[in-house]
Amino acid sequence: MFKKISILLFLVISLLLTACGRQDNIGDETVSSSIIVGDLDWKEITSLSTSSPIRQNSGAVVDLDLPAMGSRCTGFMITEDILMTNHHCIPAASYARGVTAQFKHEAGVQKEDRESFDCSTFIGNHSELDFALLKCQGAPGAKYGVAQLSDKIAAKNLSVYVIQQNCDYYSVSDCDWSKKYSIGNITKIDAEYTHNADTLGGSSGSPVFSGSDHHVIALHHAGYGNNGMGRGYENYAVPMYKILAVLKSQFGMFAGTGGTSGGSRKFLDGGKSxxxxxxxxxxxxxxxxxxxxxxxxxxxxxxxxxxxxxxxxxxxxxxxxxxxxxxxxxxxxxxxxxxxxxxxxxxxxxxxxxxxxxxxxxxxxxxxxxxxx
CATH class of the missing domain: 2.60.120.380 (Jelly Rolls)
Structure with missing residues (x-):
């Protein structure tokens, strides 16, 4: 009997450590790193044609190993050598120690064909907007791609997709968190966006792409209503235009541009009366x-x-x-x-x-x- 209880406890602890994510109690409900909404409908990124814009955007998304946290998250390249993920994945500079980003962790790709980069240099983070920046050695974005960030305000019902490193470990404990994509919509606009694309813990730090222009409209970071099996009500993402404003004002990045595409944005000198x-x-x-x-x-x-x-x-x-x-x-x-x-x-x-x-x-x-x- 005690042996069975010990095994059960080990499995529960293993699941909790498998993926990073914040978790707070709200009454009898739980705000966790991410959840599956309704039936699980994410798909392997390799199921798409190489000409698909979703598949093309996936090159910049990485499997982020966090040894200091004892867990993992998802991240994505926003310049040739700078990676973005969630603040709760890298809550302080000390948690960047030993971080590596693995590219091409995809279904059907052998381990020896994947490539890892040292991304252990901490640039900074922002708790309110739940983002963190790391510098990677070797400029992997030049080889695998850079996600274009959007300064647009999303509209309700906008079609979106999330590219993430994950698998349904609630159903299969030893599953492979290969790169996947899930499709959904922006269901509510408030201080942050609510969306219904499927995610789980480990999807923290994933880019939420607009289905119209395929730019990153938000940073996925949380979900609500986990029933104990990763299923719940809705997911949340931080609007990218808010993050871009901080990247410009506090980090000196993308000054004078509307995201990473390099297009200039007009400066307005408002009237004084x-x-x-x-x-x-x-x-x-x-x-x-x-x-x-x-x-x-x-x-x-x-x-x-x-x-x-x-x-x-x-x-x-x-x-x-x-x-x-x-x-x-x-x-x-x-x-x-x-x-x-x-x-x-x-x-x-x-x-x-x-x-x-x-x-x-x-x-x-x-x-x-x-x-x-």
Missing amino acids: QSSALSLSAGSYDAEIEDAGADYFKLSLTKTTAMKVQIAFSHSKGDLDMALYNSKGQKLKVSEGTTNSELISMSLARGTYYLKVYGYSGATGKYVIELEK
Whole structure:
């Protein structure tokens, strides 16, 4: 009897150590690293044609071995030598010790044909946005590819796919966590995105790609409602536009570009009063508040329009807020949160409106502003 209990405990502990991921209790439910939503429908990446954009994007995704954590995560290359994963996979510099990234860990690929790179140099991390950056020796991104990061705000119901290193170890304890992909949708947009693409612990740090332009729209990092067998209700991902804002402001990466593709993004110098407000058209732009001032933008609508405007910035460097006014100067809506972004979304009748971006208590700083209408 005691022998059976010992074996059972060993198997449970082994499953817990197989994959990294955060796990917090919320009442009687659990927020875990990742879950399977409904029936498991992920597929091996090698089941796709080599001409498939999903298969082509998979080259940048790696199996990340974390000896200091005693576990594993997924990661992906964002430059030729910089890898991104979750903060909870690399919570501090000491956890980067001995980290290796294995490429081509795919079904049908023999171990001797896979390639591992030393990615043990810690660059930095961010707890709120749950990301970490590691530098890899040998520039593996030049050989296997680099994921393009999107600065767009995802729309609800957007088709997405997650590329990850995983397997259903709840059903088969000794399964191979070869590279797989799962397809789903963005089901809710809030401070982070909710999606229903299947994942499990070990998928932490996986890129969530837009099904429309095949750029990374978010960083997968958590799930909700694990029933003890990895099945639950929904998964969560950090919007990439928020991460990009921090990469630019705190790490000096991708300055002046909309992601890794190298395309330049226009800089807007907002007006300093309502009378000098700068006309704002749909798109994504860089901007900056200086000298404890404010930026004013003008919105001209020719018909009733569902409008959404969002700013992304580094809250730790300055808390920025946003307010919307009508042509008479009456305040219609305000967004004054305490995170790295502010959002105003509402339906507006034909007319002229003004958007004011300002710093709390005189705060200044760079930000990205995006208008959708």
